[in-house]
Amino acid sequence: MDDSYKHQGLRKLLIESIRTKGIKDANVLSAMEKVPRHIFFDSSFLNFAYEDKPFPIGAGQTISQPYTVAFQTELLQVRSGDRILEIGTGSGYQACILAEMGAKVFTIERQRSLFDKAVKVLPTLGYTIKTFYGDGYKGLPAFAPFDKILVTAGAPFIPDPLIKQLKTGGILVIPVGASDIQIMTTITKTGENQYQKREHGTFRFVPLLGNKAMD
Numbered sequence: 251m252d253d254s255y256k257h258q259g260l261r262k263l264l265i266e267s268i269r270t271k272g273i274k275d276a277n278v279l280s281a282m283e284k285v286p287r288h289i290f291f292d293s294s295f296l297n298f299a300y301e302d303k304p305f306p307i308g309a310g311q312t313i314s315q316p317y318t319v320a321f322q323t324e325l326l327q328v329r330s331g332d333r334i335l336e337i338g339t340g341s342g343y344q345a346c347i348l349a350e351m352g353a354k355v356f357t358i359e360r361q362r363s364l365f366d367k368a369v370k371v372l373p374t375l376g377y378t379i380k381t382f383y384g385d386g387y388k389g390l391p392a393f394a395p396f397d398k399i400l401v402t403a404g405a406p407f408i409p410d411p412l413i414k415q416l417k418t419g420g421i422l423v424i425p426v427g428a429s430d431i432q433i434m435t436t437i438t439k440t441g442e443n444q445y446q447k448r449e450h451g452t453f454r455f456v457p458l459l460g461n462k463a464m465d
């Protein structure tokens with residue numbers, strides 16, 4: 251699928267609107283200006299790709315609102331070379347933003363149909379992203395520790411394995427809440443068993459699925 255001048259122009263406008271909503275990290279904005287969000291949409295819905303809104307991607311899931319992607323990515327304080335674990339691959343868009351910023355990205359998806367689709371799309375964009383079909387509650391112990399961990403679904407609690415798989419100095423970004431509204435939370439691992447928790451306002455995510463039989 252082409253990245254036409256029209257799409258590039260719409261993307262510029264979208265990024266400008268995200269900047270005016272308060273996102274300051276120039277690396278986040280620049281990555282979001284480069285990654286074509288419309289590639290993650292079915293051809294009949296291309297017109298929705300550059301609105302600052304979430305959009306259905308099938309299996310009852312959504313590609314997150316661009317502002318939310320920017321907000322979570324800014325909180326991660328991404329550095330080139332960071333090993334980052336994402337829970338909730340979904341469309342693969344967020345993983346591409348992290349890869350575009352120079353991170354080594356590992357991403358886990360729980361729903362087979364979305365996983366299969368992401369595995370096909372990501373290489374066409376030229377990013378090397380390690381994709382896993384599995385349960386994000388468990389993290390990815392075989393590849394730990396990570397500099398950063400990003401959860402892109404609403405978690406009823408902070409899963410212990412994710413905290414354990416964080417390097418000292420590392421940051422976990424996770425929307426926490428049992429209802430359909432969550433509090434964006436960061437956990438910074440300040441020492442072997444020391445953590446600093448901060449809250450950053452409310453957001454609305456689809457829930458992190460637990461106890462779901464693997465399909």
Ligand code: SAM
Nearest residue numbers: 313338339340341343344360385386402458459
């Ligand atoms: N980051 C995605 C993107 O860029 O399109 C959007 C993520 S969507 C809001 C949340 C995703 O988390 C869905 O694809 C959902 O299937 C996935 N998910 C839910 N529970 C999960 C779990 N336990 N482990 C891994 N992925 C999970």
